[in-house]
Amino acid sequence: MAWPNKNKDMLYRRVGNSGLHVSALGLGGWLTFGGHVENEITFNCMKQAYDLGINFFDTAESYAGGQSEIVMGQAIKKFGWARSDLVITTKLNWGLANGEILINNHGLSRKHIVEGTRASLSRLQLEYVDIIYAHRPDRLTPMEETVRAFNHVIEKGWAFYWGTSEWSADEITEACGIAKTLGLIAPIVEQPLYNMLDREKVEGQYQRLYTRCGIGLTTFSPLKMGLLSGKYNDATTQPPPGSRFAESQDRFASSVRGDWENEQWAGNIRKIRGLSTIAEKLGVKLSQLALAWCLKNENVSAVITGASRPEQVVDNVESLKLLPKLTPEVMAEIDEYLQNKPGQDPARQD
Amino acid sequence: MAWPNKNKDMLYRRVGNSGLHVSALGLGGWLTFGGHVENEITFNCMKQAYDLGINFFDTAESYAGGQSEIVMGQAIKKFGWARSDLVITTKLNWGLANGEILINNHGLSRKHIVEGTRASLSRLQLEYVDIIYAHRPDRLTPMEETVRAFNHVIEKGWAFYWGTSEWSADEITEACGIAKTLGLIAPIVEQPLYNMLDREKVEGQYQRLYTRCGIGLTTFSPLKMGLLSGKYNDATTQPPPGSRFAESQDRFASSVRGDWENEQWAGNIRKIRGLSTIAEKLGVKLSQLALAWCLKNENVSAVITGASRPEQVVDNVESLKLLPKLTPEVMAEIDEYLQNKPGQDPARQD
Amino acid sequence: MAWPNKNKDMLYRRVGNSGLHVSALGLGGWLTFGGHVENEITFNCMKQAYDLGINFFDTAESYAGGQSEIVMGQAIKKFGWARSDLVITTKLNWGLANGEILINNHGLSRKHIVEGTRASLSRLQLEYVDIIYAHRPDRLTPMEETVRAFNHVIEKGWAFYWGTSEWSADEITEACGIAKTLGLIAPIVEQPLYNMLDREKVEGQYQRLYTRCGIGLTTFSPLKMGLLSGKYNDATTQPPPGSRFAESQDRFASSVRGDWENEQWAGNIRKIRGLSTIAEKLGVKLSQLALAWCLKNENVSAVITGASRPEQVVDNVESLKLLPKLTPEVMAEIDEYLQNKPGQDPARQD
């Protein structure tokens, strides 16, 4: 694609089969913006991203208890960026756990989808977001209610598109089917965890979604919380004491801790050390290799990255230059180390 | 369910098959709020309810000539409760009989549903209610007009869901069928009279609605206007002179009076005296047993209670602790006294 | 029907199969309000009508070049009547012929239906009308465009219902069919010319519409422009010189003039003189008989009457008392004079 843009090095991809384009790298506010990163630094990171051609900024109602949306909204206002130049996305499901009764202020009921969307827009100081995601499935609410509610949000003008995050292939298929049956707007995108060490869902379970439902992917956790930056490579048998993986701080960290307790830590570090030699040969950082590797998957519309310093944004964008160097031979060499490529779905015939 | 909430003793249930959650006990404004109860006391009752985890407040356009909605709206504003923490419901059909021409200001025409909803919202000082109920069926207006109008109210953002009250199973089935055929939003809930002495509709006639239409129930009159509090237990042959049942004040009281005239009063009091012995054994008030008994029915999403003193709210909420004690044996003992359990629909095969 | 209302003598009827109720007599602004009748008198007529229980006021964008709507809106504002107590209707098609280019400012295109509705509401100073009529068919605009546009007007909240005026049975059937196929809102009412001398359309051509499409009727011209008041009874062979029928002032007057030129004037006057003897026997004015006769047709929801003096309104409402006296025998006697009863559609089998 060759649309005019300020940064010729940025890549833009369509989100699945939709008409929306995102920069291949997005900047996400998870764990950083409004949280442990100071607002001034968040502003600088977003400015750096925008200046390098990143148009896709992702947040969620639950990030930093709403502060992530607030600071992202402040940045957009502060820099006066044209709304049409931006793709702003947020996610609903977990509400805001602020100590009050929290019975309906979460989940994917019509009530929370409408109330949650409006609360997010208010924090973002925006009239609409580009994509509103269901942050997780809600297995208690009927899918029809959820699909109707997202359609309502779009008809109201509060969003242009909707998507899912960490839904199963069956759930996404059900949502698309109900939308088709009722003549409503179907989701265009799923936001899964995806990286060199976690491929089963994106490359296995979702296989049929891409062509059948036209779903695109905006993936998160490309570095598996830092593991794929190589900084734990010396801890060959267990997470280093004091690291996030040694103590279960959150669901994601504790899942890696689970790997360790199941004796997969050592195997993963072995793989990562192997990948480091490839990165070295290519003259890039391992984290850059990990980012670029995700984008070699043609079903990935964008990889969402985090940043707590503007320099990290620059580093991440640099990784795009690596794409042409990831030849079939290099990709095969990577697979040789990873040994985790999901097989083709045997029932697949399309 | 284990959502964080201030009162760990409150139970929350989904409204039928929808994604909306209500506290198992609701507080209703019928006959009390805006009527014979002073506003200051209404405020205190609502505050007490909210503090004990009740999130479901029910009213109607016709309650106290609109005053019930007005005072409920004042309470919500006064206490500054987050809108998303509340489930506010109102009902339309009877309009406001204020001496003027009242030709279209009632019923379930598109005109009254739209005008009535907006008038209720104005009295409640709210942008939307959570559920808007058809207070009674309107057999003259075509069902399609009614279903379209409630759908319109939801699309406009004036309500999230709609329900029915005291409709027949056939009418609810017709509404759901029309919604399905036209791709519109179906009702999620019915609000029937239900208590130990009036079971035929909920346990008999509605049997197939729960699974086929996904309808939930918010029931009213759990104490049959005080009869199930046991306070008439000494009047074994007829209503005590001067009581509400001795004089036909309204449709509900006069229906109980009808029981008496049909010589069912004595039989009912005999049943209630029997139930009183069970309550005594369980160490609770009969009224608490009567409330908890309703909630043992898994199709009941919430029981709507009235209160003219905050202490009554506390008493009602206490009754939830009784639920685990209502074992199959106790429930059988209750049925032994009641002798009114509806049979399974013989045509039912699902 | 027994809804509470200030005037126990007024009758109210549902508009066709809809949930909307109108007084059996409506007051229309054609040829009077905003035109040759002074505003103060219009106000008095409307006040008199309202006080006698009339809730149905009919106008059109083209009446008196928009002045009819303006003065009717002023009356509603002036008297502070509750909006829900009123059924206000207007009609679109002819636009406002004010000497400007008038290419799109008429007809039943989406453009004119939307622009015309908004202009009418602005003149009426109302947020919505109850029924918006297509004042005549527009055979150049596709029916789908027209049905979609009226549906749009209703979804926008600018009207509750839509109807037609002087459409053929085929056109109404087509509109209802398209609405059904596309899941849109169908018209509920037709506004035809109907009186003792013009029965073919209402009693003949429309026969199948009432049950098949649920269409109701609000009829106009019950006195055939004064002919059925008996005031031309002395002009047995031709219209009296100087009368409106002697000179073709408008389409309606000239159609009566056509009757005369076709030698039907004498026959009609003969019929009317016969009817006058029946009115005399019943102790009422011929005009009252003519009004009541229309309402004996159960498919007529309301008869729209004009008035240029409040006393005429009183006279018209008085005619309702005549209804019980129009026994089958009297109706047969009337038919004996009229000799114009349309036959049953031979193809009709429903």
Add this chain to the structure above:
Amino acid sequence: MAWPNKNKDMLYRRVGNSGLHVSALGLGGWLTFGGHVENEITFNCMKQAYDLGINFFDTAESYAGGQSEIVMGQAIKKFGWARSDLVITTKLNWGLANGEILINNHGLSRKHIVEGTRASLSRLQLEYVDIIYAHRPDRLTPMEETVRAFNHVIEKGWAFYWGTSEWSADEITEACGIAKTLGLIAPIVEQPLYNMLDREKVEGQYQRLYTRCGIGLTTFSPLKMGLLSGKYNDATTQPPPGSRFAESQDRFASSVRGDWENEQWAGNIRKIRGLSTIAEKLGVKLSQLALAWCLKNENVSAVITGASRPEQVVDNVESLKLLPKLTPEVMAEIDEYLQNKPGQDPARQD
């Protein structure tokens, strides 16, 4: 047609099968308004057009970088024309190339259609346009997304109709089919390039669209950028040095340049010189013949003309008088010179 209008010489035609009427000549802002023509002159041209009965004014978001819409909006405001007397159309796809990142600010995604429409309305200072066109097809965005988005724009009240410009017959057929399947609003009009020298699309490829989809045409470039004004008739072998065709300034000019490079220039000039003799015989300018010739095609609703002087508008409107003189014999004589009449689609059987 005989609608009252100030200029009896103007012709009005329905746009395809819709209820919208446009003057047979429209005034377009391409290459002139907001661009090389001063605003004061644009105002004068529009005033002249309006005074001669032209009601159709066409622009696009991309014309003169948005300035065309701005100046057209200023004229409408300045002259206080009634909105219902005007048919204002604009077009979306190319966005505004102003040097910024331009990833989503073009194309036919839901995002650009909504953002683009609102930006155009803001520049035009209008609440709605009459027709919004897709300025070109967008082969990357799914047709369903595009059709849904235009339907959304119409439901929001930002336009009454939508159309296409320079789409293939297949693309228009697909859009109409999707609209029909999903119950959405279909496009009513295509805006193609059409003139004596470019007939293949309109008379050939589109043949089946007119009856099957009810599509009308508003055509542009009737003079093929001046070629059909005859002013290049002396340059019999190649474009005169310094002319727009000698240097490729834009896509259209360079396509004519392509003709020349492919040795078609000489042949075209020969044809045009022949046509000039016909114009002379008829006593009109060649440009007037070229305009009138387009309108002889009954599928053409309007021909969009440009003007950089009010006199040109007068000249163009004069050409309408020529229509009755374009007898079958004259049309045959023209075809004799042109030798480019497309054949009937051999597969066509309707």
